[in-house]
Amino acid sequence: MRKWLLNLHLYGGLLCSSYLLIYGFSSLLFNHPIDKGADGPAVTWEQAMEHPRVYRKQELAERVRDELGLFGWAPPWDLRAQAGGELRFVVSRPGRQYEIHTKLREGKVQVSETRTGFWSVVRSLHGMYATIPNGPWLVNSWKYYTEVTNWIVLFAAGTGVYLWTARKSERAIGGGLLGVTAAVSLGLILYVWLWG
Amino acid sequence: MSMQSRIYEILRRVHLYAGLSLLVFVVMYFVTGYVLIHTDLFPGGEPAVTQRQETLEAPLPAEGEAAFSALAERFGLRGKRVGPREESEGRRVFVFQGVGRKAEATVGADGLAVSLREEEGDARAGMIGLHRLHGYGGGWFYTLWAVVYDLASVAMIVFALSGIYMWYVLKRKHALGWVVLAASFGYSGAVIGYLLAAK
Numbered sequence: 001m002r003k004w005l006l007n008l009h010l011y012g013g014l015l016c017s018s019y020l021l022i023y024g025f026s027s028l029l030f031n032h033p034i035d036k037g038a039d040g041p042a043v044t045w046e047q048a049m050e051h052p053r054v055y056r057k058q059e060l061a062e063r064v065r066d067e068l069g070l071f072g073w074a075p076p077w078d079l080r081a082q083a084g085g086e087l088r089f090v091v092s093r094p095g096r097q098y099e100i101h102t103k104l105r106e107g108k109v110q111v112s113e114t115r116t117g118f119w120s121v122v123r124s125l126h127g128m129y130a131t132i133p134n135g136p137w138l139v140n141s142w143k144y145y146t147e148v149t150n151w152i153v154l155f156a157a158g159t160g161v162y163l164w165t166a167r168k169s170e171r172a173i174g175g176g177l178l179g180v181t182a183a184v185s186l187g188l189i190l191y192v193w194l195w196g
Numbered sequence: 197m198s199m200q201s202r203i204y205e206i207l208r209r210v211h212l213y214a215g216l217s218l219l220v221f222v223v224m225y226f227v228t229g230y231v232l233i234h235t236d237l238f239p240g241g242e243p244a245v246t247q248r249q250e251t252l253e254a255p256l257p258a259e260g261e262a263a264f265s266a267l268a269e270r271f272g273l274r275g276k277r278v279g280p281r282e283e284s285e286g287r288r289v290f291v292f293q294g295v296g297r298k299a300e301a302t303v304g305a306d307g308l309a310v311s312l313r314e315e316e317g318d319a320r321a322g323m324i325g326l327h328r329l330h331g332y333g334g335g336w337f338y339t340l341w342a343v344v345y346d347l348a349s350v351a352m353i354v355f356a357l358s359g360i361y362m363w364y365v366l367k368r369k370h371a372l373g374w375v376v377l378a379a380s381f382g383y384s385g386a387v388i389g390y391l392l393a394a395k
């Protein structure tokens with residue numbers, strides 16, 4: 001039994017090791033933001049496009065995004081109507097942000113593309129469970145890795161405690177450490193939640 | 197004891213004691229994180245919002261921390277202190293960000309008129325609040341929380357790297373481990389690479 005649990009702890013840990021590194025670095029970035037802004041200057045390009053013949057603003061924005069071959073979210077709060085039925089909106093996804101100005105009366109769309117950089121991508125992957133519109137399966141399958149890692153870590157926490165108890169020489173010191181830190185941690189959590 | 201054995205033993209103890217020390221926090225983060233991402237299993241409701249207008253007996257102090265303390269004492273406001281944020285016409289906004297709750301006090305230029313907006317969320321909001329609480333400042337307690345948050349973050353990195361080392365030393369046959377590691381880093385690398393490179 002112990003050998004089985006050790007192997008599951010070990011190989012489960014190896015399987016989620018890259019995600020643990022992502023969790024660790026992204027959490028540090030949340031606590032210590034290094035806002036470098038864009039990773040390099042924005043690149044502007046244009047693409048010819050006929051009007052998709054949809055007129056609800058959100059629907060038009062999403063059709064234009066699709067016609068451009070982009071993947072990402074087009075949040076409604078970043079969508080602005082312009083004169084002549086044109087739109088200015090944003091498409092964003094981990095790694096890129098696009099500011100899009102439609103000039104459909106002229107038969108084109110103008111895109112200002114900004115790279116958000118490596119650390120921005122790492123931060124975005126922290127627990128990412130969403131499906132990115134038009135995203136490839138490679139990226140949208142990340143949610144399954146998130147789910148698997150979540151369960152592996154909880155399992156590893158339990159098996160880790162069990163494996164520790166197998167070593168008699170470390171039970172006392174480990175037990176004392178666990179007792180004290182668990183009490184302090186629970187106290188901290190309860191205080192912040194109930195009284196903070 | 198060889199150098200490899202010595203390093204193994206040190207890393208094993210670091211892995212073990214970091215795990216025991218931060219067990220409760222790590223489990224808390226993964227449980228609350230699960231609740232956060234699974235809106236289907238844990239649907240939340242809208243927070244209960246109350247708004248009211250109040251008048252202080254004396255003008256609020258100009259200094260931020262003193263002003264926060266005065267508001268907290270007068271209205272029983274709790275939470276991580278964020279701000280104050282300066283707004284138009286000399287108004288100042290003081291935010292008390294709690295776990296699953298939030299209070300926003302907008303104080304007029306005269307330092308007397310206060311517009312209070314309080315939100316109280318449900319248990320799901322509380323769990324998400326615990327998960328998302330980060331950043332130094334806002335009170336000594338929240339600074340302590342940020343320190344433990346940092347330790348838990350570093351622990352993730354330590355668990356991964358020490359775990360990889362221990363696997364390599366512990367196991368005589370590495371084929372299966374290499375396949376699993378390749379799957380893990382290969383997939384993560386491919387996703388990151390695609391997001392950086394793709395149009």
